[in-house]
Amino acid sequence: MSEPIITFDDVSKRFGAVTVLDGLDFNVAEGEKVTIIGPSGSGKSTILRILMTLEPISGGTVWVDGEPLWHEKAADGSLKRPSERHMRHMRTKLGMVFQSFNLFPHMSVLRNITEAPVQVLKLSKAQARERAGDLLEMVGMSDHRDKFPNQLSGGQQQRVAIARALAMRPKIMLFDEPTSALDPELVGEVQEVIRRLADAHDLTMLMVTHEMRFAREISDRICFIDKGRIIEDGPPEAIFSDPREERTREFLGALLGEG
Numbered sequence: 443m444s445e446p447i448i449t450f451d452d453v454s455k456r457f458g459a460v461t462v463l464d465g466l467d468f469n470v471a472e473g474e475k476v477t478i479i480g481p482s483g484s485g486k487s488t489i490l491r492i493l494m495t496l497e498p499i500s501g502g503t504v505w506v507d508g509e510p511l512w513h514e515k516a517a518d519g520s521l522k523r524p525s526e527r528h529m530r531h532m533r534t535k536l537g538m539v540f541q542s543f544n545l546f547p548h549m550s551v552l553r554n555i556t557e558a559p560v561q562v563l564k565l566s567k568a569q570a571r572e573r574a575g576d577l578l579e580m581v582g583m584s585d586h587r588d589k590f591p592n593q594l595s596g597g598q599q600q601r602v603a604i605a606r607a608l609a610m611r612p613k614i615m616l617f618d619e620p621t622s623a624l625d626p627e628l629v630g631e632v633q634e635v636i637r638r639l640a641d642a643h644d645l646t647m648l649m650v651t652h653e654m655r656f657a658r659e660i661s662d663r664i665c666f667i668d669k670g671r672i673i674e675d676g677p678p679e680a681i682f683s684d685p686r687e688e689r690t691r692e693f694l695g696a697l698l699g700e701g
């Protein structure tokens with residue numbers, strides 16, 4: 443397996459007195475598709491939010507693509523507080539798709555996708571439009587480029603959100619429960635887009651989902667997390683068919699019981 447593109451090295455995260463991540467060690471290899479599963483409140487979204495620089499860490503070190511995420515290397519090799527410039531640079535490596543789409547409501551579909559490439563990557567408008575056109579085709583939204591988010595279904599908005607994240611050409615895509623806010627009949631179209639991405643690209647993908655069948659289908663590896671620690675990880679067949687740990691078995695058993 444290639445070098446990790448994401449490393450959590452003894453990472454802790456506290457909100458006040460509450461410890462959410464407790465000395466977390468976690469790696470994702472370049473190109474790997476990893477899904478994090480676990481009970482509500484176990485810290486799954488927090489891992490993604492730390493990677494997206496939306497939540498600072500309380501201890502430890504996070505490495506992304508060979509560079510520290512929440513630190514910056516000083517001239518003597520030690521790690522110091524990161525500059526805003528360093529954080530901006532690191533953010534360009536990652537794209538995130540949220541549960542609630544988060545499109546810019548006052549911008550057309552096309553503008554939602556071209557805005558950051560023009561503002562941040564300094565692409566020309568023509569270049570950004572060309573890139574957006576390709577991505578809209580890939581997510582099956584070419585006919586909706588001039589609409590506004592409130593004129594789209596949830597599934598359509600989420601497909602645009604995926605295109606918007608990809609327009610920045612991130613090395614890593616993070617998906618935080620990308621289908622859980624959708625009506626059941628719209629889940630399939632979003633999963634199909636993610637499945638195609640997983641099949642066709644050397645993109646690294648890290649996803650949080652409660653859709654176990656989908657996780658099993660697209661992941662190289664499943665991590666079961668409980669109370670901020672990875673309890674068990676391995677290929678989907680092993681985790682879903684023959685989990686080693688009692689806690690994993692209980693979690694999956696409860697899910698199947700509910701279904």
Ligand SMILES: Nc1ncnc2c1ncn2[C@@H]1O[C@H](COP(=O)(O)OP(=O)(O)OP(=O)(O)O)[C@@H](O)[C@H]1O
Nearest residue numbers: 457460462480481482483484485486487488489650
């Ligand atoms: N900004 C915050 N302030 C205080 N506590 C927070 C904050 N964000 C998250 N938490 C707490 O951290 C814990 C982990 O939250 P997180 O969202 O990572 O869990 P999760 O595993 O993604 O859960 P779910 O499956 O319900 O989305 C929860 O107990 C949550 O209440």
